[in-house]
Each structure stands twice: as structure tokens, then as C-alpha cells.
Amino acid sequence: MATTLSRDAVAGRPVDPAAPLLVVEDLHVEFRIEAGTVRAVNGLSYTLRRGETVAILGESGSGKSVSAQAVMGIIDSPPGFVTGGSVRFRGVELLDLSEADRRRVRGDRIAMIFQDALTALNPVFPVGWQIAEMFRMHRGVPRKEAREKAIELMERVKIPSARTRAGSYPHEFSGGMRQRVMIAMALSLDPEILIADEPTTALDVTVQAQIMALLAELQQQTGMGLILITHDLGVVAEVADQVVVMYAGREVEKGPSLPVYHRPAHPYTLGLMDSLPRRDVHTERLRPIKGSPPDLLAIPPGCPFRPRCPYARDICAAEEPPLAAVTSEHVSACHFWEEVSRERAGA
Amino acid sequence: MSAPAPDPIRHGEVVLRVEHLVKYFPITRGIVFKRQIGTVKAVDDVSFELHEGETLGLVGESGCGKTTTARTILRLEKATSGHAWYRGRDIFTLSGKEMRELRREIQVIFQDPYASLNPRMTVGDIIGEGWRVHPGVMPKNRRRARIHELLELVGLNPDHINRYPHQFSGGQRQRIGVARALALEPKIVICDEPVSALDVSVQAQVVNLLEDLQDELGLSYLFIAHDLSVVRHICDRIAVMYLGKIAETGDEYQVYDNTAHPYTTALLSAVPIPDPAARHLGRRILLEGDVPSPADPLSGCRFRTRCWKAQGVCAQTEPELIDRGQGHPVACHFAQVEFDPAR
Ligand SMILES: Nc1ncnc2c1ncn2[C@@H]1O[C@H](COP(=O)(O)OP(=O)(O)OP(=O)(O)O)[C@@H](O)[C@H]1O
Ligand SMILES: Nc1ncnc2c1ncn2[C@@H]1O[C@H](COP(=O)(O)OP(=O)(O)OP(=O)(O)O)[C@@H](O)[C@H]1O
Ligand code: SF4
Ligand code: SF4
Ligand SMILES: [Mg+2]
Ligand SMILES: [Mg+2]
Numbered sequence: 001m002a003t004t005l006s007r008d009a010v011a012g013r014p015v016d017p018a019a020p021l022l023v024v025e026d027l028h029v030e031f032r033i034e035a036g037t038v039r040a041v042n043g044l045s046y047t048l049r050r051g052e053t054v055a056i057l058g059e060s061g062s063g064k065s066v067s068a069q070a071v072m073g074i075i076d077s078p079p080g081f082v083t084g085g086s087v088r089f090r091g092v093e094l095l096d097l098s099e100a101d102r103r104r105v106r107g108d109r110i111a112m113i114f115q116d117a118l119t120a121l122n123p124v125f126p127v128g129w130q131i132a133e134m135f136r137m138h139r140g141v142p143r144k145e146a147r148e149k150a151i152e153l154m155e156r157v158k159i160p161s162a163r164t165r166a167g168s169y170p171h172e173f174s175g176g177m178r179q180r181v182m183i184a185m186a187l188s189l190d191p192e193i194l195i196a197d198e199p200t201t202a203l204d205v206t207v208q209a210q211i212m213a214l215l216a217e218l219q220q221q222t223g224m225g226l227i228l229i230t231h232d233l234g235v236v237a238e239v240a241d242q243v244v245v246m247y248a249g250r251e252v253e254k255g256p257s258l259p260v261y262h263r264p265a266h267p268y269t270l271g272l273m274d275s276l277p278r279r280d281v282h283t284e285r286l287r288p289i290k291g292s293p294p295d296l297l298a299i300p301p302g303c304p305f306r307p308r309c310p311y312a313r314d315i316c317a318a319e320e321p322p323l324a325a326v327t328s329e330h331v332s333a334c335h336f337w338e339e340v341s342r343e344r345a346g347a
Numbered sequence: 348m349s350a351p352a353p354d355p356i357r358h359g360e361v362v363l364r365v366e367h368l369v370k371y372f373p374i375t376r377g378i379v380f381k382r383q384i385g386t387v388k389a390v391d392d393v394s395f396e397l398h399e400g401e402t403l404g405l406v407g408e409s410g411c412g413k414t415t416t417a418r419t420i421l422r423l424e425k426a427t428s429g430h431a432w433y434r435g436r437d438i439f440t441l442s443g444k445e446m447r448e449l450r451r452e453i454q455v456i457f458q459d460p461y462a463s464l465n466p467r468m469t470v471g472d473i474i475g476e477g478w479r480v481h482p483g484v485m486p487k488n489r490r491r492a493r494i495h496e497l498l499e500l501v502g503l504n505p506d507h508i509n510r511y512p513h514q515f516s517g518g519q520r521q522r523i524g525v526a527r528a529l530a531l532e533p534k535i536v537i538c539d540e541p542v543s544a545l546d547v548s549v550q551a552q553v554v555n556l557l558e559d560l561q562d563e564l565g566l567s568y569l570f571i572a573h574d575l576s577v578v579r580h581i582c583d584r585i586a587v588m589y590l591g592k593i594a595e596t597g598d599e600y601q602v603y604d605n606t607a608h609p610y611t612t613a614l615l616s617a618v619p620i621p622d623p624a625a626r627h628l629g630r631r632i633l634l635e636g637d638v639p640s641p642a643d644p645l646s647g648c649r650f651r652t653r654c655w656k657a658q659g660v661c662a663q664t665e666p667e668l669i670d671r672g673q674g675h676p677v678a679c680h681f682a683q684v685e686f687d688p689a690r
Contacts, residue, residue, distance in 0.1 A: 059546040060517065175409065204408040204573060206634045209617040213633055231546050234576075234619030238626055257623040275551035277580035279618045280625075282599060285558075286580065288551030292516045 007192070010109065011101035016091025021225045022048040022071070022110075022193055027085035029063070029070050032078065036297045040066040042249040044085075046242065048193065051219050053226040055236040055257070057272075058246035059293060064229045065115060067246075068195045071227070072112050073102040089193070108138055111191035113182050115198045115229075120182060121170040127181045128154065128166025134188040153184045157214060176207035183211065187218065195227045200235065212239055233276060237261060245269050248294050248304040251323070255330030265324075265332035265341040267309045303335070311336050359399030360434075362535055362567050363420070363453075368393045368429035370412075370419045374642055387642045389415040391591035392429070397535065400561065402568040404582030406575060406614075412591040413571045417537045421453060422446060433535075451481045454528035456521075458540035463524055464512040470523055471508040474498070477531045484531055497526040501556060518549030525556065529564075537569045542577060554581055575618050579603055587611045590649045593668055597675030607673040607682040610650050648680070656681050 008015055029041040041063045048054045056064045069075050070082050073094065087094045089110065094102065106112075114120055122130060131150035135141040141149065147166070154162035157180040170178055179199065186194060196215070200208035216239060219226055230236060236243060236257065243260045245253040245268065253266040264270040271289035291308040294300060300307070302317040309316065315335055323331045326341060334340060370390040375381040390412045397403050405413045418424045420431045422438065431438040433449060441449060457463040464473055471494050478485050485493055495505040501522040512520055521541060528536055538557065542550040554577060560566060572578050578585060579599055586596040587608065595608040606612050613632040634653045648666050651657040660680055668678040 059548065205575070205617040205619075206408060206614060209619075209631060210633055213631075232619070233547065233621040237621045237623045238619040240623070261621070261623050272547055273621070275548045276621055277551075277554070277576040278620070279576040279579050279603065279615060280620055283580050286551035286554055288555060289548040290552075292518065292549070 007109075010089055010092040010094075011097050011104055013092045019088065019091030020047050020049050021052075021090060022227075023086070023088045024067075024071060025086040025088075027067060027070055027087065028083045029066050029075060029080060030083055031080045038296045039299065040080075040249050040296060041070065044244070044246070044249075044251050046244050046251075046254065048225040048227060048242075050192075050223040050225060052241045053219070053228055053239050054242045054244065055228045055230065055240035056244045056246060057231060057233065057236055059231055061293060061296070062246040063249040064231075064246060065197055068112065068197055068227065068229055072106055072110060072195065073097075073099075074106070107134070107191070108189045109191055110193040110195065111186040111189065112195040113179075113186045113197060113199050115201075121178060123170050126167045126169055127173065127178075128162075128168075131166075131181065131184050131188060134185055138189055149188075150184075153188055154181070156218075157181075157184045157187070158210070159184075176203050176210070179203060179207070179211060180214075183214070190222065191224065193225045193227065195229070197229045198231075199228075201230065201232065208235070215239075233272060245272075248296060248299055250304060250333060252305065252333045253331065254323075255326070259327065259330045263326075263341050263344045265326045265330065265337040266305075266334045267311050267336075267340055268305050270340060270343060271308075303333075305334075311340060359401075359565075361396045362399050362434055363397040363569070364430075364432040365396075365416075365420060366394050366430040366432070368416065368419060368431065369427040370415050370424055371427045385642050388591050390419060393588075393591070393593055395586055395593070395596070397567050397569060399534075399567055400565050401584070402561065402570050402582045404578040404585040405569060405571045405588060406573060406578050406585060407588035407594075408573065408614075411588040413588060414539055416588075417455070417539060417569065417571060421450065421455070421537070447480065451477070451484065451531045452533050453535045453537065454531055454533035455537045455539060456524050456528050456541045458543055464520055466512055469509050469511060470498070470503075470515075473512070473523060474526045474530050477527065481531060493530070494526075497530055500529065500560070501526045502552070516549070517545050518552055521545060521549075521553050522556065525553070525560070529560065533566070535567045535569065537571070539571045540573070541570075543572065543574060550577065557581065575603075575615060587614065590645075592649065592678065593676075594650065594679070595675070595677045596668070601673075601675040605673060605675075605683075607671075607675070607677040607684070608650075608679045609654050609656050609681075609683075612683075613653075648678075650679075 025045045027041055027044040031038040031040055044067050046054050058064055071087050075082060082095060128147065128150045131153055132146035135146040135149050151162050151166050154166060159165055159177060159180055200211055212235065215226060218224060228240060240257045243255065243257045244251050247268050253260060253264065253269045260269065264273060274287040275289060277283050277286060289308055294304055302319060303321050306312045306316045321333045321335045323333050324337050326332055326337060368390055369392055372387040372389055373383045374385040374387060376384050393416055395403060407413060415424060419426050426439055438449060474494050474497055475490055478490060494508060498505045498508065503519060503522055542553050545553060558581065561568065570582055584598050585602045587594045589610050595602060595611045602611060603615065606615060613634050616632045647662040647664055651661040666678045666680045668676045670676050671682045672684045673682055
């Protein structure tokens with residue numbers, strides 16, 4: 001499926017060969033609605049390298065999808081606005097590009113599988129036709145050849161008897177198969193980055209395992225970078241190189257997955273780990289995080305996690321904690337990160 | 348902390364016994380003249396017992412018949428054949444009046460905390476709704492006070508009695524669903540994926556709540572889920588379903604640590620362990636393809652199209668759900684026997 005288009009430029013601007021695949025820096029996104037301003041993403045930064053996986057973890061409403069939409073350039077505006085930060089794809093600033101140029105990057109260089117993928121397919125067209133359409137629209141590939149490419153791709157995402165199934169309609173496919181069709185469409189133009197927003201949440205664990213294995217295989221083959229958005233701590237542990245934990249639009253902890261899981265340095269991350277039942281050992285009593293996340297319209301001053309935090313002291317209400325370096329690659333936005341990370345010392 | 352190794356005998360009498368339950372749905376074509384072109388064998392000879400104060404987990408992939416099993420027991424679907432006994436009474440022969448009483452004693456909590464609450468009713472009205480059908484449960488002058496108690500019981504602020512569902516978070520809405528079920532003072536609560544749609548921290552809150560209520564009120568739970576970690580945590584016994592049939596059943600240690608059915612093995616191996624260090628330890632078994640359609644009749648063992656242990660006999664003879672030496676019933680001709688060095 002090699003394309004002949006040059007990939008040394010992004011919308012006419014030369015790439016920086018030394019730059020990582022994607023650098024997101026201090027990203028801010030807000031929604032200006034009648035009731036006020038929703039600060040959905042409040043200073044998010046991460047770096048994605050070739051072939052690597054960055055996982056964005058956090059509970060419902062923490063800003064995961066919105067941050068991905070900002071990278072894709074598909075924030076609903078108004079009411080949504082990217083109010084600060086930088087998104088550099090191979091060194092090229094995407095936030096400076098015109099809408100037409102961003103559209104060219106989208107799908108072609110950076111593709112996304114959406115959270116509601118199961119409803120995103122058009123019910124009135126055969127699935128093979130929908131995949132072929134990607135080649136025809138973006139690459140101007142003739143109809144017959146596009147159809148062959150679509151079948152090839154369906155085989156690659158392991159849809160059995162792809163040639164016969166290409167003529168089937170979405171409703172004739174199971175949830176897992178439709179999700180594979182969505183993945184096929186996202187992969188059709190050989191993107192350098194795939195953003196997968198909850199790609200397996202609605203699926204059985206058996207299908208989920210197949211799909212994650214498929215994505216890992218593709219990453220190995222092509223060096224594609226993966227941004228995985230999920231609240232499933234198990235899936236993240238399986239595949240992520242880097243983990244970003246979000247809470248109320250902020251990154252509260254970030255680092256390579258091993259230290260983040262084994263020695264969390266933020267009370268929220270620790271709380272998430274503690275809430276989990278395990279399938280490999282018996283758990284006596286679950287330890288949930290008490291309370292619920294703040295209203296993004298009225299985030300209290302100081303640390304946004306304070307009302308739920310067992311470590312909170314007076315300073316937490318007064319001063320928003322800065323990102324502290326736990327190690328050179330692991331950071332935590334907590335005044336008392338040292339105390340928190342001692343919880344799992346020796347683990 | 349209670350002792351491990353839950354023993355069903357520790358629990359009370361059998362409150363629900365399901366025997367050879369079968370539910371087939373006809374597949375029809377045509378709009379004016381419907382003709383039957385096939386049968387979906389949604390539930391195909393399922394038997395189990397639920398004891399007082401016990402939690403029985405029903406797990407399996409989407410479409411394996413978990414919800415249909417529950418709905419058939421409650422007579423929301425008409426059973427094709429088989430029996431269900433509630434405290435010795437044959438549910439399927441109860442009169443309309445008796446059935447209404449039974450629906451009070453067996454309550455259901457649904458998967459989707461967003462869709463299952465009427466958005467135009469206040470929380471108080473939602474919780475007290477069942478009393479209109481069953482006025483005998485709670486005298487009118489006690490109702491408001493009882494709603495306050497129930498809200499407190501499930502960890503919600505009683506002052507919020509006049510709020511509407513959209514003013515609550517997902518976990519709080521699920522608590523409202525629990526309070527509504529408890530208002531009718533049931534003996535059995537069927538929980539159909541009660542925490543699947545919730546974030547992990549909220550999920551843990553609801554799971555703890557269900558456990559506390561069971562201890563306080565002696566409830567029995569039929570807990571339907573596809574999250575095997577949650578099921579291991581909350582259930583005393585587990586039945587693994589595959590295409591309308593129980594593949595393996597036993598307690599937590601039998602099913603999870605001494606797994607004997609290849610399907611259970613595959614299902615468990617697909618659950619990711621939340622520890623990056625465990626990534627390469629577990630041998631993952633990737634099942635090829637999806638669950639075959641329950642409409643396609645399959646001779647012999649219905650797992651054989653995906654089973655890596657299948658042999659000739661599997662296509663000919665359907666394996667019975669019996670103990671073949673592993674200490675718990677397993678529907679596989681080649682069920683793994685504990686500590687068998689030959690395997
Ligand atoms: N179009 C919009 N208008 C107003 N607010 C919005 C809009 N889109 C998102 N938001 C708000 O931004 C916040 C972050 O939403 P986002 O969808 O990123 O959450 P998420 O972390 O992806 O959650 P989930 O796990 O539920 O998908 C939420 O409070 C949401 O209500
Ligand atoms: N009213 C119906 N008419 C025809 N087929 C039905 C009907 N209800 C359920 N089925 C079929 O019966 C089978 C079992 O469905 P059921 O809803 O019990 O599965 P489940 O195990 O609860 O799955 P899930 O985990 O997706 O909720 C499925 O193949 C389903 O399509
Ligand atoms: S800064 Fe304070 S309130 Fe915030 S997470 Fe740390 S200890 Fe808790
Ligand atoms: S009976 Fe045969 S096909 Fe069925 S699970 Fe056992 S080995 Fe596999
Ligand atoms: Mg989202
Ligand atoms: Mg169901």
C-alpha cells in the first residue's frame with residue numbers, strides 16, 4: 001500500500017528530520033458556552049515517537065477526546081477554541097496551518113478512530129465501497145484499483161473472506177467486525193499517527209485483544225505512532241510506552257508506564273490503581289476514590305483533586321501544584337508527590 | 348476480612364433454581380406473510396441454583412444469552428421449555444397476581460444508568476414508582492421518610508430528593524437505580540451489567556455498595572457481566588456461558604485458577620492485567636473470529652470452530668456439563684484436569 005507522495009514535507013513545509021513524530025506542548029482548549037467557560041484542556045504536553053504508544057488515561061469528562069480533537073484540528077468552533085500551546089508534527093506547527101492544509105494532514109498523515117465508531121459507518125453503502133472511497137477521494141485512485149486496495153486492507157485487519165464480505169452492509173457485521181472496518185479506513189492512507197479514542201471499550205475482551213494485537217503488529221511494520229485514549233487501565237498497561245493521566249483537563253501525572261503503575265506519584269493515579277479488581281488474584285474490598293470530579297465550569301482554586309484527596313493539606317487549597325520531576329522522565333502535579341510515591345516504595 | 352474459598356453451603360436455602368431452561372427466538376422473513384426461516388438458540392438448556400445471600404456471576408461474550416436468561420426467568424420472555432423455581436414455586440405457572448408479587452421480590456438493575464431512569468421524573472418519584480404497583484409494601488404516610496432512608500442507604504444526599512437524573516453523575520444515577528430496586532424490598536436482585544458503563548473509580552463505589560447491601564439485607568444477586576475482574580471480586584460462584592450454554596461453573600478458585608474449559612481459558616487470557624510488568628508473562632490466546640451466530644446449528648461442541656483442542660469427537664458428540672475429575676462441572680470432552688503433567 002506504499003504511496004508515492006513525498007512525506008518529507010507537511011503542507012509544503014519541510015519536516016525537521018530530528019524532530020519527534022508529534023510534540024504537544026502546553027495545549028489549552030476551552031468551550032465558551034452560555035453558562036460560562038469550560039476549560040476542557042488546561043496545559044497538556046506529551047511527545048510521541050515513531051512506533052511508540054502514548055496512552056491518555058482519565059475518567060469521563062477529563063478532556064481526553066477534546067485534546068485529541070485539537071491535535072486533529074476538528075474542535076467544534078465556536079463554542080470550542082484552542083487558546084494556547086503548540087502541536088508540532090515532525091517539527092511543523094499544525095496550529096499555524098490554514099484549515100485547507102490541516103484537512104490535508106488529516107486522514108492522510110494523522111488519522112483517528114472515533115469513540116462512537118460503531119455508529120460512524122454509513123448504513124446505506126457496502127463496507128468495501130466505504131473503504132475504497134478513501135483511496136478515490138484522497139489519492140484519486142481509479143474505482144477498480146481502489147476496490148482491490150480496500151479488499152487488501154480488509155484482509156490486513158483480519159476480516160475473514162474479505163472479498164465476499166466487501167459487498168456487505170454495516171448492519172451485517174458484528175460490533176468487532178465494524179470496528180475493524182473503521183480501523184481499516186483509518187489505516188487506508190498509511191498515516192504516520194493513529195489516534196484511537198476508546199477503540200475497544202464497547203467490545204468483548206476477546207475482540208479487544210484481537211484488535212490491540214493488530215494495532216501493535218501494524219506499528220511494528222510501519223513505525224506508526226499511536227495515541228491511545230481510554231479509561232481502561234488494563235489495556236494501557238498492555239500497550240503503552242508513555243502514560244499521561246488527566247484529571248479535570250490537566251495532566252496530573254506523566255511518565256513511562258512502568259513507574260507510573262508501580263510507583264504512582266499522584267494521589268489520583270494511586271486511587272485509580274487501588275479501585276481496580278484483578279482477575280489474577282482475589283481482592284477483598286475495593287478502594288474507590290470518594291466523591292466525583294469537579295464541575296469544569298467551576299474548578300475550585302488550588303489543586304483540582306483536593307476535595308477527593310486523602311493527602312490534601314491547607315496549601316492544596318491555596319496553590320495549584322506545579323509539575324514536579326519525580327525522575328527525569330516522570331512528573332507529578334502534586335505538592336506532596338514524594339509522600340505519595342513512598343506508598344508503593346519497594347513494590 | 349472474611350476467609351477465602353467461599354463455600355456455597357455456607358449460604359442459606361436455594362432461592363432460585365433454574366432447570367433446563369431453553370429460549371429460542373424464531374427468525375422470520377417477510378413483512379406481510381411472515382415465515383420462519385430459522386431459530387436463534389439464545390438460551391439452550393441452562394441450569395443453576397442461587398442460594399440466599401449468595402452472588403452468582405453469569406459471564407460470557409456479547410450475545411451468549413445472559414440477558415435472555417434473566418428475562419426468561421422473569422417471564423419477560425416466554426420460555427421455550429424448562430423450569431424456574433422461586434423458593435420452591437414454579438415461576439412459569441404463577442397466576443398474573445402471583446407474578447406481580449414475584450416481580451417485586453426479584454428486582455433488576457440495568458446496564459445503562461442514563462437510559463434506565465425517566466428524565467422527567469424526580470429522584471424521589473423514580474425511587475417510589477414501584478409502590479404504585481405494589482402499594483402494600485409501604486404505607487403512604489411512610490413513603491417520603493423511606494425514600495430519605497433509601498437515598499442515605501445508597502450514599503446519596505436525601506436533600507436531593509427533588510432533583511432530576513441529569514443533575515447526577517453516572518455513578519450517582521446507578522445508585523438511584525439501586526435505591527429504586529431496593530424500595531420494593533426484594534429477595535433477589537438481578538444485576539445486568541450494572542457497572543460496565545462506569546469509570547473504574549465509580550465502578551468500585553457501586554460494587555462496594557452492592558456488597559454492603561447484601562451483607563445488611565441478605566440479598567441474593569444474579570450478577571451478569573462481561574468484566575471478568577469485577578465478577579471474580581463480587582461473585583461466590585461463576586457460570587461461564589458460550590452460545591446459550593454453560594461451559595464451566597464453579598467457585599472463584601475453580602473457574603479462575605483451575606480453569607478447565609478452553610473457552611474460559613481464552614476468555615481469561617484476553618483480560619488485560621493492569622500491570623505493565625506482566626505484559627509478556629501471560630500467554631494470550633487470541634480466539635479467531637467472533638462468536639458464531641446462535642442461529643447456525645452446530646453439531647457437537649459449539650465452541651469447536653474456535654477451539655484449539657478440538658478433535659473428531661467434538662464434531663459428533665455434544666460434551667455434557669459434568670465433573671470429569673477437575674472438581675467442578677465443565678462442558679468439554681477434554682476438560683483440563685488439575686495438575687495433569689501430560690498437558
Ligand atoms: N462541544 C462542546 N461544548 C461544550 N463542552 C464540551 C464540548 N465538547 C466537550 N465538552 C466538554 O469538555 C470536557 C471534556 O470532554 P471530553 O469529551 O474530552 O472528555 P473525555 O475525557 O473524552 O470523556 P469520556 O471518557 O467520557 O469520553 C467535558 O466537560 C465536556 O462536557
Ligand atoms: N427478541 C429477540 N428476538 C430475536 N433474537 C433475540 C431477541 N433477544 C435476543 N436475541 C438474540 O439472542 C441472543 C442472546 O442475546 P442476549 O441479549 O441474551 O445476549 P447477552 O449475553 O445478554 O449479550 P450482551 O453481553 O451483548 O448483553 C443474541 O443472539 C440475540 O441477538
Ligand atoms: S496537591 Fe494536595 S490535593 Fe492535590 S493531589 Fe497533591 S496532596 Fe492532593
Ligand atoms: S469439547 Fe472439544 S471443541 Fe469443545 S471445548 Fe472441548 S476440546 Fe474444544
Ligand atoms: Mg472521550
Ligand atoms: Mg445483555
